[in-house]
Amino acid sequence: MSNLIAGYKENRIYNLSPYVGLGWMVATDEPIAKEISANIGLYNSFKVSDGLDVVLDLRGAMVNDRFDGELGKRKYEGVLSAMAGVTYKFKRRNWEGPKTRIIKYDEEQLRNLIARVEELSNDNESLKKQLENAKSQTITDIQVENKVLAAPVLVTFPINQSEVPRETRVNLGFFAKVIKTGSPDIVYKITGYADMGTGTEKINEELSKKRAQAVYNILVNEFGISASQLRVVHAGGVENMFYDDPRLSRAVITMAEQ
Template sequence: MKNLLTLGSALFLTVNAFGQSVSVKQDTTVVFDQNPHKVITNGFWDNWFIGAGAGYGIFFGDHDKQMEFKDRLAPNFDVNIGKAFTPSLSVRAGVSSYKVNGLTQNHGDVKPAHSTGERYDKIDWDGYWLEKQEFKFYNIHADVMFNIVNAIGGYKPERFYSVSPYLSLGWAVVNEEPKQKEVTAGIGLYNAFRITKGLDLTLDIRGTMANDRIDGDVGERKQDGNLSALLGLTFKLPRQTWDRPSTTTITSKYDDTELNALRDRINQLANDNDALRNQLANAKTQTITNVEIKKQMLAAPILVTFPINKSTVSTEARVNLGFFAKVIKEAREDIVYKITGYADKGTGTPEINERLSKARAQAIYDVLVKEFNVPTSQLQVDHKGGVENMYYNDPRLSRSVITISDLLQ
C-alpha cells in the first residue's frame, strides 16, 4: 500500500511538470486599413510647414479703375507658418506685404492721400484731375484651409497636385501718412505641386478686403480690396506622414511534437491509473500498517531585480530569498535550482553586461548559501549577459536574476 501511494504522488507531479514544459508560439499580424479616408491624427508637433511667396497684386480703390491695368500691378510678398490637423484641414498664420499703385483725386486745396504729386495724364478731366497714388500696407492674417482633393480622393502621400480654398481674417497696418489700421477679411485658393516629400511649389491666389479708409481716400465704396497671385515654396517639417489605423491579431500555436509527446504520456498515465485501481481493489482486505508520504513540494520561481550597473541584493529581496530558501530546504533534496543572471542589453557594453550578469547570479547564490544555509548541491549558477526586454517591454525587468527548479524548466 505504501508503494501505491508513492507511485500516485509521483504520477501527479510528472503530469504537472510535463504540462508546464509545452512551448507556446505566438504569431503577431498587423493589418493596416487601406481606406484613404481613414488616418490617425498625429501629435501637436507633427505636420508643420513654412512657406514664402512673391508675386503681383492689384488694388481696388475709389479711382483705380480709371488707371490702366498694367500701371496698377505692384509687387506683393508673403511669409507664413502653419500646421495640418488632418489631411483635409490646416491652419496657418502669416504676414503679407502689399505695395499699392493707384489713383487719388486732387481737390485743389486738399492734399491727395498718398499722392506722388504726378498727374495721371492718360485720361482727360474737366475741372479736376487724378494724381498717381503709391503706398504700402502690411496684413497680419490667419487662414483656415480646406484641402478638397484629400477630402474627396482621400490621403495619398505621393499625390502631385492638391488645391485648398481658404478663409482669412487679419489686421492691416499703413505706416505712412495718413496712417490707418483696419480689420481685413479674405478668401483664397492655395495650389500645391509636390516637388519632393518635404517641398512643394505653390501658387497662392488671395483676395483681401478692408474698410474704404485704408487708402486714406474715402469715397462711395464701402470696402477697398487687393487681389494677388504669389508663386512660392512651402517647406514641410518632419513628421509629415499620416498613419493608417491598424488591427493587431495574435495567434497562439503549440508545438506539435511536444503535444504528441504529452498525449502519449497521458495515455501511459491512464494505463498506470487503471493498474492502480486494480491493485487498490485487491488490497481492500489488507491492513495498512505504515503509510509514507514523501514531500513533493516545489519552490515557485523567483525574480530579483537590480538597479542599473549594480549587483547588490536589497534588504527587501533578501526577505523574499529567505522564504524561498525555507521552501527549498523543506522540499525534496534531489531537486536542483538554477540561478541565472541577466543584464539590460540597452545599457552598457557587452563586456560590462557579461560581467554584471555573472556578478548578480553569484550574489543571489551567496545569499542563499551563506545567509540561509541552502545546500550547494541544490544550486546551479549561470549567466546570460545583456538581453533584450524579457517582460512587458520593460528594461528594468531585464536587470535581474531568475531562480527556478529543474522540474519547472
C-alpha cells in the first residue's frame, strides 16, 4: 500500500501491507466444529537498519456464530489478534553479480562531430558552385557521408512493469528523428534490464525482454524506424547500474553499436 500511494522507495522506514483472504477454522474440543472464516489484516514493517525490520501484524477472523456451539443474536463472531516480531535479511556472500558493460558517449565531443559534418557538407556545396562557375568540363562530385549518431537514450520503468509511459514516448520520438537524419547503415542496440533485487531470475529474464521489445515496437510502429537499424537484446536482472539506485536498473538503454 505504501508503494501504491507514495511510489517505491528502497529506504522507506515504514511500510504498510493490508491483506484479506479466506481461511478454515477448526475446533478440536467439544463441540468439534469446522467453518470457513473471513480474514483481514494489516502488516506493518518498521525499518531499523539495512538488515533488520520490526514487524507488527494486526489481524481479525470472522466465522458463523454456530462455531462455538452457542447461538446468540448475532450471525457472526470473530477473533482479533496482534503479533510482533523481527525480520533479519542475510547478506550475500561469495557471489558476484553479472558485470554489465556500459558504453558512454561524450556529449560535447558528439556535438562537435555533428558540427564538423555540417561544415564539411557546406564546403561540398561551395566546391560544386566554384566548379560550375569555372565552366570546367569535369565536375568532381565531392560527398560527405552522413554519420550523425543519436545520443544514447535511457528509458526507465516502474517495478514489475514493461509499458512505456507517454512522456517517455515523446523522448523516443525525438530520438527517432535523429536516427532518421543519420546514415541508414547505423545499427542501434536496444538492451532491456531488470532489477536483480526484486523478482526471480526467470521473472527478470522475461521482464527485461518485454521492456526491450516495448521500446522496439514504439520506434518501429509509431515512429517508422526501419527494423534493419535496430537489434533487440535483454540482460535479465542486474545489479544497480547507475548511482547505486535500483530504479535505474529497471530500464532499456538504446545506443549505436560500435
